[in-house]
Amino acid sequence: MKYVIREINENEISLLKDFCYEAIFQRDEHNLVSRDVLEQPELRIYYENFGRPDDLCLVCEVDGRPVGAVWTRILDGEVKGFGNIDSRTPEFGISLYKEYRNRGLGTRLMKAMLKLLREHGYQRVSLAVQKDNYAVNMYKKVGFFIEKELEQEFLMMCNLK
Secondary structure (H helix, E strand, O other): OOOEEEEEOOOOOOOOHHHHHHHOOOOOOOOOOOHHHEEEEEEEOOOOOOOOOOEEEEEEEEEEEEEEEEEOOOOOOOOOOOOOOOOOOOOEEEOOOHHHOOOOOHHHHHHHEEEEEEEOOEEEEEEEOOOOHHHHHHHHHOOOEEEEEOOOOEEEEEOOO
16 A cells, blocks of 8 residues: 655645544544534534644555544643643644555554654653554554553653653
8 A cells, every 4th residue: 555644735624623533532433423522622622713823734645645644733722622731732643544554554643743742842742642542552662651541541642852
């Protein structure tokens, strides 16, 4: 499978809403969360008004079509991100369409974003993940560690130095 990892094009930013939905950990594939959940303020902050100076996004393209994305934002405004650490630490979001998962593309996306964040001078990056999400192991493999254990989630960090 040939793929390309590249920066998101301006005309593709609307795809972040779909990728945000794909990033939601769905325990029961037969009882999916409604897409309406994306209108809640605590999820809208991950895709709305994307393109601010600290916003970064890479997409994975297969056969000319974006099939996944990894993006970071500093989410310390009135509504904070689930993985918010502070006003200098970007928060990580990543997802792939289901048919492109378990092929190593997510790991490649993550490594590319970690490299980009280092190039931009960030010291660390954070994310929040459900404790029973299979992606926890992928995050650990690319350098994230559990910073804090919450009731249902891990707050994970990756030092970029």
